[in-house]
Amino acid sequence: MPAKTANPLDRMFHPESIAIVGASTSNPEGSWVRRLIDFKYAGQIYPINPKATEIDGLKAYPSVRDVPGPVEYAIFNIPARLTPQIMTDCIAKGVKYVHVFTAGFSETGTEEGKRMEAQLKQIVEDDGGLRALGPNCMGIYCPASGMTFNTDFPREQGKVAFVSQSGAESMRLVFLAQDMGIYFSKVISYGNAIDLDAHDFLEYLTDDDETEIIACYIEGLRQGPRFVSAIKRCLEKKPVVVLKAGLTESGAGAAASHTASLAGSKAVWDAFFRQTGAIPANTMDEVADIIQAIQRMVRPQGKRVAVVGRGGGIGVIAADICERAGLKVPAFVPETQNKLLEIIPEAGAGVRNPVETTYGLGGAVDFYRRGLPIVDDDPTTDVILVHMAIDVYGGHTPDLPRIVTEAADALCEKAKTLKKPLAAALFTGGHADTIMAVVAARDKLTNAGIPVFTGVEAASRAISKYASYCLAHSG
Amino acid sequence: MPAKTANPLDRMFHPESIAIVGASTSNPEGSWVRRLIDFKYAGQIYPINPKATEIDGLKAYPSVRDVPGPVEYAIFNIPARLTPQIMTDCIAKGVKYVHVFTAGFSETGTEEGKRMEAQLKQIVEDDGGLRALGPNCMGIYCPASGMTFNTDFPREQGKVAFVSQSGAESMRLVFLAQDMGIYFSKVISYGNAIDLDAHDFLEYLTDDDETEIIACYIEGLRQGPRFVSAIKRCLEKKPVVVLKAGLTESGAGAAASHTASLAGSKAVWDAFFRQTGAIPANTMDEVADIIQAIQRMVRPQGKRVAVVGRGGGIGVIAADICERAGLKVPAFVPETQNKLLEIIPEAGAGVRNPVETTYGLGGAVDFYRRGLPIVDDDPTTDVILVHMAIDVYGGHTPDLPRIVTEAADALCEKAKTLKKPLAAALFTGGHADTIMAVVAARDKLTNAGIPVFTGVEAASRAISKYASYCLAHSG
Numbered sequence: 001m002p003a004k005t006a007n008p009l010d011r012m013f014h015p016e017s018i019a020i021v022g023a024s025t026s027n028p029e030g031s032w033v034r035r036l037i038d039f040k041y042a043g044q045i046y047p048i049n050p051k052a053t054e055i056d057g058l059k060a061y062p063s064v065r066d067v068p069g070p071v072e073y074a075i076f077n078i079p080a081r082l083t084p085q086i087m088t089d090c091i092a093k094g095v096k097y098v099h100v101f102t103a104g105f106s107e108t109g110t111e112e113g114k115r116m117e118a119q120l121k122q123i124v125e126d127d128g129g130l131r132a133l134g135p136n137c138m139g140i141y142c143p144a145s146g147m148t149f150n151t152d153f154p155r156e157q158g159k160v161a162f163v164s165q166s167g168a169e170s171m172r173l174v175f176l177a178q179d180m181g182i183y184f185s186k187v188i189s190y191g192n193a194i195d196l197d198a199h200d201f202l203e204y205l206t207d208d209d210e211t212e213i214i215a216c217y218i219e220g221l222r223q224g225p226r227f228v229s230a231i232k233r234c235l236e237k238k239p240v241v242v243l244k245a246g247l248t249e250s251g252a253g254a255a256a257s258h259t260a261s262l263a264g265s266k267a268v269w270d271a272f273f274r275q276t277g278a279i280p281a282n283t284m285d286e287v288a289d290i291i292q293a294i295q296r297m298v299r300p301q302g303k304r305v306a307v308v309g310r311g312g313g314i315g316v317i318a319a320d321i322c323e324r325a326g327l328k329v330p331a332f333v334p335e336t337q338n339k340l341l342e343i344i345p346e347a348g349a350g351v352r353n354p355v356e357t358t359y360g361l362g363g364a365v366d367f368y369r370r371g372l373p374i375v376d377d378d379p380t381t382d383v384i385l386v387h388m389a390i391d392v393y394g395g396h397t398p399d400l401p402r403i404v405t406e407a408a409d410a411l412c413e414k415a416k417t418l419k420k421p422l423a424a425a426l427f428t429g430g431h432a433d434t435i436m437a438v439v440a441a442r443d444k445l446t447n448a449g450i451p452v453f454t455g456v457e458a459a460s461r462a463i464s465k466y467a468s469y470c471l472a473h474s475g
Numbered sequence: 476m477p478a479k480t481a482n483p484l485d486r487m488f489h490p491e492s493i494a495i496v497g498a499s500t501s502n503p504e505g506s507w508v509r510r511l512i513d514f515k516y517a518g519q520i521y522p523i524n525p526k527a528t529e530i531d532g533l534k535a536y537p538s539v540r541d542v543p544g545p546v547e548y549a550i551f552n553i554p555a556r557l558t559p560q561i562m563t564d565c566i567a568k569g570v571k572y573v574h575v576f577t578a579g580f581s582e583t584g585t586e587e588g589k590r591m592e593a594q595l596k597q598i599v600e601d602d603g604g605l606r607a608l609g610p611n612c613m614g615i616y617c618p619a620s621g622m623t624f625n626t627d628f629p630r631e632q633g634k635v636a637f638v639s640q641s642g643a644e645s646m647r648l649v650f651l652a653q654d655m656g657i658y659f660s661k662v663i664s665y666g667n668a669i670d671l672d673a674h675d676f677l678e679y680l681t682d683d684d685e686t687e688i689i690a691c692y693i694e695g696l697r698q699g700p701r702f703v704s705a706i707k708r709c710l711e712k713k714p715v716v717v718l719k720a721g722l723t724e725s726g727a728g729a730a731a732s733h734t735a736s737l738a739g740s741k742a743v744w745d746a747f748f749r750q751t752g753a754i755p756a757n758t759m760d761e762v763a764d765i766i767q768a769i770q771r772m773v774r775p776q777g778k779r780v781a782v783v784g785r786g787g788g789i790g791v792i793a794a795d796i797c798e799r800a801g802l803k804v805p806a807f808v809p810e811t812q813n814k815l816l817e818i819i820p821e822a823g824a825g826v827r828n829p830v831e832t833t834y835g836l837g838g839a840v841d842f843y844r845r846g847l848p849i850v851d852d853d854p855t856t857d858v859i860l861v862h863m864a865i866d867v868y869g870g871h872t873p874d875l876p877r878i879v880t881e882a883a884d885a886l887c888e889k890a891k892t893l894k895k896p897l898a899a900a901l902f903t904g905g906h907a908d909t910i911m912a913v914v915a916a917r918d919k920l921t922n923a924g925i926p927v928f929t930g931v932e933a934a935s936r937a938i939s940k941y942a943s944y945c946l947a948h949s950g
Contacts (some may be wrong), residue, residue: 166786219791249803344510350729397627
């Protein structure tokens with residue numbers, strides 16, 4: 001095991017004590033104190049509220065300065081106008097990390113908001129020791145230490161870190177990933193960033209042993225060059241997915257209004273992605289899909305895909321979708337086609353690539369067992385994409401759950417023996433029964449380590465971007 | 476009401492009698508005879524099978540020539556090698572329409588298959604009276620007359636017609652549309668088209684009073700010029716959505732293998748869409764989405780969208796997605812922004828466009844009631860797109876169904892009063908509870924006539940393509 005990194009931010013994710021300044025007495029259900037208790041944060045929790053002596057069974061203190069022991073981390077849940085005084089109190093107390101949850105600063109666009117933010121920033125800079133997160137942000141989610149900003153987040157610790165300029169997007173990603181069986185080491189919603197900014201967290205996460213994959217949501221940068229060099233160093237060790245929002249005129253206007261960010265030109269960001277090799281994503285679903293591809297797929301050695309599934313027309317459309325995403329669906333070598341013809345009874349059924357398995361998912365089961373090894377051996381393709389068009393059943397087949405389960409079981413069993421990277425696209429219509437059958441199959445497949453996407457479009461985008469990353473960062 | 480068209484194909488969809496040549500005795504559950512009975516086809520059904528005297532309670536005949544009364548329509552469910560003789564029998568009997576379900580012809584790529592198909596084609600041409608559908612196709616679904624190739628299809632009659640070179644894709648579209656509450660007048664899976672081809676059905680549907688919207692799935696054309704002129708004439712009366720599969724190199728190879736189609740170059744098809752004004756779609760989900768936009772939205776007068784929903788970052792990404800789909804998300808006029816500021820309490824919340832409603836779906840309900848009329852009056856936007864990010868809840872909020880239902884109810888209520896076209900994007904993660912909440916909300920909204928899409932990406936593509944069609948075909 002490598003020696004633990006000495007980055008001082010490491011203790012920010014594992015503080016020994018947390019003070020909640022402005023601990024709520026009225027809504028302990030959704031309060032910061034209750035979140036830490038519910039999430040089994042193991043350190044000391046100090047509620048700070050001049051009007052209370054006890055909150056949620058814990059002794060409350062009128063000020064952070066009145067806490068008897070040391071306070072390592074403080075969360076501000078107070079009106080914006082009170083934050084400068086409380087920041088000064090924290091410095092006096094020797095607090096090391098402050099998370100200003102409070103909003104109402106520069107993001108409001110008002111002079112008063114900007115003035116208060118500048119004042120807060122000055123206090124932190126003058127001190128030079130304390131590190132501040134925010135204001136106007138959700139802060140830290142770190143399941144290993146029990147820190148969270150949402151008690152519905154999973155307790156499971158994973159290998160993915162997310163650095164986000166948007167609180168809502170960080171919630172969306174955690175839940176989207178959870179449904180795929182993917183978990184996080186650290187999530188940071190960093191807001192207006194008077195002190196700690198995206199590049200600080202990237203630098204920390206580069207050497208963080210708990211993190212293997214990093215994703216970022218960025219609207220605008222305050223310190224572009226530091227971000228670029230942080231990303232570059234990070235990419236030498238770990239894949240980084242970047243959703244840069246505001247790359248269109250419409251999006252840039254929206255970003256200016258959301259976080260007062262200067263979105264930057266598309267040309268500049270195109271150059272950024274080209275020069276750094278960061279993996280670009282356009283939507284949060286795509287971020288989750290790419291993370292899943294990275295975490296679950298064997299590294300693709302190229303961008304040629306073998307497409308396997310039911311339905312000739314579905315295969316033609318799938319081939320078009322793959323090529324539009326930057327992949328190719330080339331014909332198998334004749335030897336592969338001849339071997340496939342032996343196990344697919346109908347003459348003329350697709351064996352060229354895409355492979356059209358026989359009608360029904362029963363035929364799929366048989367093909368997974370006997371056909372996938374043949375496809376796996378074909379020398380013209382690098383990746384196997386299996387699609388299951390559950391929607392063809394329209395939710396009306398009474399034994400749909402059994403059929404889908406059998407197909408998923410057969411794929412899970414065979415997947416262990418394949419050499420090539422494998423991905424599955426399960427597409428469903430909107431019928432509740434097919435959706436539930438797909439959810440069950442998805443959980444089976446992801447538990448077996450197979451990445452599952454909601455369709456060929458989502459799958460091909462993620463595969464293409466991951467393959468580009470692998471080809472650029474070989475080794 | 477206009478006079479009924481005299482197109483002779485009309486009777487093909489409403490025949491007075493149907494003979495099933497090769498009526499199955501072994502699997503009546505999935506048989507052609509049982510389908511017609513189950514679907515309440517009201518005409519005479521004649522099972523033809525030399526080895527049976529009765530099938531499914533109906534008298535069976537050894538040959539179509541032995542049927543006592545007239546036979547208007549015949550379905551061939553027999554081995555390919557028998558089809559020439561049976562075709563000759565049908566001509567002798569005076570059958571008007573034949574559907575050759577049987578496969579094993581040119582699509583197999585074998586010389587024998589091509590030879591038999593040429594022979595069948597010659598027999599039909601020599602007769603000059605009988606019209607043939609197929610071979611190698613699913614045939615006709617027409618809920619009004621009780622004809623179907625899948626008994627799980629809905630009995631409801633709708634306004635959409637689908638002309639498809641793929642049987643599986645026609646099943647996918649019917650079920651996808653059903654889940655959106657959209658139904659069909661006629662669906663035709665036409666296969667190898669020795670006689671009746673896509674353009675014949677387009678010409679018929681152009682004047683069909685039961686059809687208001689037409690969609691086509693095409694891999695390749697046998698008679699390009701006739702298809703182009705049929706589409707042009709059709710578009711003078713009705714919108715036509717075309718999914719041309721095989722436009723990429725990968726897809727063209729797949730199409731050659733699937734239906735022996737020459738896919739045609741992308742340049743030729745780009746020119747086709749430019750010259751005809753047909754609405755292009757890339758996936759079957761997109762076909763369904765565009766149909767929904769056409770059927771449910773007031774005609775957009777432009778491509779500028781007002782985006783309304785929870786989450787600042789979600790709004791920025793949504794604006795980017797819209798612009799990438801060919802739409803714009805411009806700033807509202809100051810008057811609109813000022814009015815919105817009055818009802819959105821937080822200073823700095825997005826009122827520029829996208830509109831960031833207050834946190835939670837409770838805030839959404841209030842915004843729908845008080846904010847949507849303000850957005851509706853804004854002069855800089857043509858369409859309102861409301862997004863609900865149900866996935867932010869991660870499926871963990873116990874009263875999620877109630878919250879989502881209240882939001883959907885409020886939107887349904889307010890939608891009636893809006894002048895602008897309205898669309899809703901409901902996006903969910905993969906948690907079963909959020910999915911079910913979204914399905915319930917979707918049904919509520921679509922029942923109220925509001926088009927619902929699975930995300931901003933799907934919504935913006937459909938809106939953009941429908942708006943382009945409306946701008947090109949004003950009136």
